[in-house]
Amino acid sequence: MSVSNETRVTYFILLGLSSDPGLQIVFAILFVVIYLLTVSGNLLIVVTIYADSHLHSPMYFFLSHLSFLDLTFSTVTVPRAIVNFLSESKTISFSDCIAQLFFFHFIGCVECFHLTLMAYDRYVAICNPLRYTTIMNRRFCLLLVFSTWVGGFIHSFIQAFLTVQLPFCGPNEIDHFFCDVQPLSLLACSTIFINESIEIANTGSISLGCFLVVSISYAYIISTILKMRSSEGRRKAFSTCASHLLVVTLFFGPCVFIYMRPSVTFTADKQISVFYTIMTPWLNPVIYTLRNEEVKKSMMRLGGRKNLGMRVCHQGMWEGVSTHTISLLARFELWAGERF
Incomplete structure (x- = not known):
């Protein structure tokens, strides 16, 4: 379908989580509080791990990188959402919308890969402790982290490129609190079958694949823990694994639900998105790092x-x-x- 430049949409309206002005203020306050906790907690972890030479090991290197990703990932969506909650004009330009979509998928995909790397790191540490320092050497860790950024860039570039190619001629109201592929695709003036297929094969398969790898890694870890003689050691290890799996499920579960199906509007989609865009960046430093005795010391x-x-x-x-x-x-x- 051909769309002239005169009819092409130049801006979008983000409808947010609710049209009720009172609820919008409540959401704004909650988002501000959680965002400040997310930024402060993750910055504290990055500074602590960088400043203390006792924490210069592969595990803490991955944890500091996770904190950086959480801080960045939350910053891509939350500040803009807060501004929209508090303003009458909820518009976002076409270019800003695409930029937000790109960085959201970029950092989000890197975090998917990084959580998988952390599960692998724990698998090697617990199931192959004698070979841990040999396998997880500095060069290999840097290579793994670099590969996550390359993979995230390729993924987000594909998503943004396909979305830009779609013709948008109205309406321009996005039923979400940030720009994402699915709500944007629903506004296109042409068929989106190819985009949907690539999205499911790309975003959906990455989310599901990473979640399966993490689950398998923790299955092996739990199997090894069961062989421990110390009941106290088993209890602490199970507590740690359970909290890790909880956060991983909160992150990957909504991603699998949203991106492993065609672009069909569900009213719960934007509420579910809050879990992996707002909650997990706040919970990750608490669950992964601040419960760690070495970090506390x-x-x-x-x-x-x-x-x-x-x-x-x-x-x-x-x-x-x-x-x-x-x-x-x-x-x-x-x-x-x-x-x-």
Whole structure:
């Protein structure tokens, strides 16, 4: 179907999660709180792992990279959603919409691959502990992480390229709180069968494939744990695995549900999307890192050095405020980790 430049859509309207003004304010407040916790928690983890040489190992390297991905992934969608909740004009330009779609799939796909790498890392550490340092050497870890970024870029480029090729001539209301392939495809003025097929083969298969690999890895890990003689060791290991699998399910489950089917509108889609766009970037640092004793000790050591520096150096009020903020932030995040 040929569409002239005069009739082509130049902007979209993001309808958000609700049309009720009162609920929009509530959602805005919730999103702000969760986003601030996500940013602070993940930044704290990245700084702690970078600053403490005791944490310079493959496992913590992967954890710091996961925190960076969570921070970035959340930033792609949440700030724009908050602005839309609080403003009367909920428009987004065509180019900005495509850019958000690209980076959403880019970072999201990298995180899918990275969670799979972390499951493999734990599998090697628990099931092949004697060969762990040989297999997971620095060069191999860097190569694995680099490959996730290459794979994520290829995936997102395909998604964005196919979406740009679709003709949009109206309507221009996206029934979502961010730009994604499926709600955008439903607005196209031509058939989307090819796009749907590629999307299912691409996004859907990546989500399902990564989830299956993670599940198989943890199945082997649990099998190894069952052979432990220490009941206390088995309890702690099962607790860790259960929390990891919970977060992985919250991330991959909605992805499989949304991207493994044709572009059919379900009212629950945008609510389900909240789990892997908003909740998991906040829960990941709590579940994966802040429950870790070594990380807690490192945060305490880092906080101790900060307090010592504040007592020794008298460089003005701002240094004291900054140190106090870091100390409070570390305590709050550790408290959150204990609660989970």
